[in-house]
Amino acid sequence: MHLPVTNLVFCLLVFQPFVYGQLDYKFYDYTCPNLTKIVRFGLWSAMANDTRIAASLLRMHFHDCISNGCDASILLDETSSFRSEKDAIPNRNSVRGFELIESIKTNVEKVCPNTVSCIDILTLAVREAVFLSGGRYWPLALGRRDGLTANITASNTEIPSPFESLDGIIAKFTAKGLDLKDVVALSGAHTIGFSQCFTFKFRLFNFSGSGAPDPTLDASLATSLQTACPNQDESDTKLVPLDRVTTTRFDNVFFKNLVNNSGVLASDQVLMTDNRTSAMVLNYSKFPFLFAKDFGDSMVKLSNVGAITGQNGQVRNKCNLVN
Numbered sequence: 001m002h003l004p005v006t007n008l009v010f011c012l013l014v015f016q017p018f019v020y021g022q023l024d025y026k027f028y029d030y031t032c033p034n035l036t037k038i039v040r041f042g043l044w045s046a047m048a049n050d051t052r053i054a055a056s057l058l059r060m061h062f063h064d065c066i067s068n069g070c071d072a073s074i075l076l077d078e079t080s081s082f083r084s085e086k087d088a089i090p091n092r093n094s095v096r097g098f099e100l101i102e103s104i105k106t107n108v109e110k111v112c113p114n115t116v117s118c119i120d121i122l123t124l125a126v127r128e129a130v131f132l133s134g135g136r137y138w139p140l141a142l143g144r145r146d147g148l149t150a151n152i153t154a155s156n157t158e159i160p161s162p163f164e165s166l167d168g169i170i171a172k173f174t175a176k177g178l179d180l181k182d183v184v185a186l187s188g189a190h191t192i193g194f195s196q197c198f199t200f201k202f203r204l205f206n207f208s209g210s211g212a213p214d215p216t217l218d219a220s221l222a223t224s225l226q227t228a229c230p231n232q233d234e235s236d237t238k239l240v241p242l243d244r245v246t247t248t249r250f251d252n253v254f255f256k257n258l259v260n261n262s263g264v265l266a267s268d269q270v271l272m273t274d275n276r277t278s279a280m281v282l283n284y285s286k287f288p289f290l291f292a293k294d295f296g297d298s299m300v301k302l303s304n305v306g307a308i309t310g311q312n313g314q315v316r317n318k319c320n321l322v323n
């Protein structure tokens, strides 16, 4: 049996991404041609039932990538050798959407078994989620591989907190190769989704011992947040929209809100009060197209942070377990 030369060349072309281990726009074109359709349909169906799911996936992806790189480690359940990142402080009782990624993965496995990594599915799902929410599409190179372990310490220390200074947040981004523009553009993700009262309640009643709300919080928004989040511990887990004007629409209204002192999180409003970032906020508040473009560019950068390629890592069979 002799393999014709043309077939050999064809095989080399097909498997080139595996050989060289780089991300590639055509990575699954031969091995899973319907991948994007399957992921898009999964998102579309889920969003019809749960209007928050796009936001939740976007946040899940950020938390996976910013801590220990984009390796789908956030999807892993606890084992005897590592603790689950799902139990990390920024993630527990807060990150959601695990079932959706698992269900899309199951559908992908039916047509392309052992081929598509969980991290590529999550990365594609987030691109579709933003697009289906009214945001702009960005081209995505694929071929990431899934990590073999989780690191709860990384999740506890590398994910920015809403109680942190802008300097602290910038440091966490720059540690991953992301710059000030990425901080501002990516914070625009808070144009969709919800936040629990405890993440901003310190701004509402007695800010810094002043007896009054945070002066950089619009008075009418402060009043409505006080109603939504009464000054008792029981209200801590209640949800309010991060953008009360267009809560499920991926637009630039988040930045318009910041210009109006209507950011919910202190870590968001500071982007308008700090003169290192306020010009960018104003820019994005005026030019939706500029925000859409920069957000896509920054998402591509975020999606490549610490990505595993080539023969490293693995393609998991189930997203919550290493093979």
Ligand code: HEM
Pocket (backbone or CB within 6 Å): 052, 054, 055, 056, 057, 058, 059, 062, 093, 094, 095, 096, 160, 161, 162, 163, 169, 183, 186, 187, 189, 190, 192, 193, 194, 195, 196, 197, 199, 265, 267
């Ligand atoms: C810059 C520093 C950031 C801080 C301090 C921060 C903090 C937070 C907090 C406290 C919440 C509410 C969580 C809860 O109450 O359970 C939240 C929600 C959210 N975050 Fe961020 N975040 C940051 C950056 C980002 C980035 C870069 C993205 C994505 C690119 C993102 C996407 C989201 C989304 C979409 C939600 C809503 C999630 C949902 O409704 O399920 N955040 N963030």
Ligand SMILES: *[C@@H]1O[C@H](CO)[C@@H](O)[C@H](O)[C@H]1NC(C)=O
Pocket (backbone or CB within 6 Å): 033, 034, 111
């Ligand atoms: C891709 O999906 C189309 C229908 O949308 C189907 O006709 C085709 O057979 C699928 N291709 C593969 C390789 O699964």
Ligand SMILES: *[C@@H]1O[C@H](CO)[C@@H](O)[C@H](O)[C@H]1NC(C)=O
Pocket (backbone or CB within 6 Å): 046, 049, 050
């Ligand atoms: C619909 O969304 C809810 C959460 O809002 C979820 O608990 C439920 O499993 C979803 N149902 C389907 C069929 O996806």
Ligand SMILES: *[C@@H]1O[C@H](CO)[C@@H](O)[C@H](O)[C@H]1NC(C)=O
Pocket (backbone or CB within 6 Å): 151, 153, 154, 157, 158
């Ligand atoms: C886990 O993350 C922490 C914090 O980034 C790091 O110091 C530690 O080396 C990591 N552990 C492993 C096993 O990679």
Ligand SMILES: *[C@@H]1O[C@H](CO)[C@@H](O)[C@H](O)[C@H]1NC(C)=O
Pocket (backbone or CB within 6 Å): 206, 208, 209, 210, 211
């Ligand atoms: C606000 O906090 C300050 C300092 O902690 C305290 O002295 C003051 O009594 C508080 N005011 C109210 C109205 O709770």
Ligand SMILES: *[C@@H]1O[C@H](CO)[C@@H](O)[C@H](O)[C@H]1NC(C)=O
Pocket (backbone or CB within 6 Å): 245, 253, 256, 257, 260
């Ligand atoms: C911001 O405030 C201005 C002036 O009060 C108002 O015209 C505008 O509609 C507000 N924008 C948003 C997004 O609420």
Ligand SMILES: *[C@@H]1O[C@H](CO)[C@@H](O)[C@H](O)[C@H]1NC(C)=O
Pocket (backbone or CB within 6 Å): 275, 276
């Ligand atoms: C920001 O303000 C500080 C102090 O108010 C000033 O020293 C600094 O030059 C300003 N930076 C920019 C970029 O405008």
Ligand SMILES: *[C@@H]1O[C@H](CO)[C@@H](O)[C@H](O)[C@H]1NC(C)=O
Pocket (backbone or CB within 6 Å): 279, 280, 283, 287, 290
């Ligand atoms: C605002 O956007 C324009 C492009 O429209 C860009 O040239 C300029 O540098 C931006 N300014 C800031 C502060 O980001």
